[in-house]
Amino acid sequence: MHRIKMIIEYDGSNYHGFQIQPNAHTIQAEIESSIEKLTGKPARIIAAGRTDSGVHALGQVIAFDTDSSIPPEKWQFALNSVLPVDIRIINSSLTRSDFHPRFDAISKNYIYKIYRQRSGSTFYRKYALLYYEDLDLGAMQTACKYFTGRHNFQAFCASGSSVKGYEREIINCQWKQELPFLTLEISANGFLYNMVRIIVGTMLEIGRHSYPPYTVQQMLNSGYRMEAGPTAPPQGLYLQKVVYGE
């Protein structure tokens, strides 16, 4: 047996998220059944992050064990020939037998794309949040500073999710405006469930002056989900890259 590491991208529009579940069309199920088509044996993959329904990936990382004679770097082409076109393998390679895509990750980069123009918007409705109203970009950049650093992010975690701790470190958090797009780049050593989308939903409220940027500090202090803003919709979110120490 040997372990294969793959970098993949997918259009999450037509899937009920990454993680396999009964009677649902998931990215994990597509990849596992595609591996089985090639090897004739059931496969189980592990991913760096479990993206939600409608969320996309440009650089998701997965790993799986196989005794197949397919050379590691050929898995990319072999799988792309059987996978649906909305899931693409970008790279495949041999990795060490104890490599774990999630536990070994040092940081993850997400982007959240907002489309700011009415013209052409229908082409981005599944690939960005369509948002036309005025936004105070300065206030949103100020809010980024409050998010950056090591904090307890319980207020920015979907209620009902169970994790051991809520402390995470945001390494980078900034808005890049390249019209017609406004894009949040955000990296952290880990993210809580729905954390990026709640951060974006909160920053949109700040951008439309529902409350000032410094209230982010109060939200972080409170730890109450209801203090933070709404959860932004999934279609703007992309898992862009997972960083490892190797």
Next chain:
Amino acid sequence: MHRIKMIIEYDGSNYHGFQIQPNAHTIQAEIESSIEKLTGKPARIIAAGRTDSGVHALGQVIAFDTDSSIPPEKWQFALNSVLPVDIRIINSSLTRSDFHPRFDAISKNYIYKIYRQRSGSTFYRKYALLYYEDLDLGAMQTACKYFTGRHNFQAFCASGSSVKGYEREIINCQWKQELPFLTLEISANGFLYNMVRIIVGTMLEIGRHSYPPYTVQQMLNSGYRMEAGPTAPPQGLYLQKVVYGE
């Protein structure tokens, strides 16, 4: 009765083209039924161009007659509230009672988008031609010069289509490279059936050195469809703008 002119955009991915036909999901049918929802009366629209299945529009122009009391400039918002999200009205206005979107057009602009990069390609599979191999852009630009001007374009018209004449004038024809996209901009006083897609298919053959640019002149001279290149797929094509004399 008064005549309303509208500029519309649509994602053609999920439609069997613009023109209404029995038992098919078409853009014309969606718009006409949406107008009927608002007015309670059957409507018939006329369009500047009948785009094929999978072809998109950024600036299609349509017109229809109505005795509705909806103010002309409000039709945009009224229709957008009932239309599916992949068809959007960009503008609506009152026009003269004999305005005809097709016959009155002075020229039409199309673009054809090619996505040149593997990374991220799945997000453009319905919105551009995915093409990764080398292309000789210089040869393709040279080919543009042969297409430009007044010519008999019978070799670049889908066989079996019946029109009165095959002479058209291409006013502008050039490739713009803004990686990861390579985009053909092409304007003419009119286009034959599949003309842009056959021109693109021919230029791709020239770009991969199947034949040199000057063979375009031979194709134009011959008038035989089989002399020209293949028909490029629909998903890269956008009706960008229709120009009127007003």
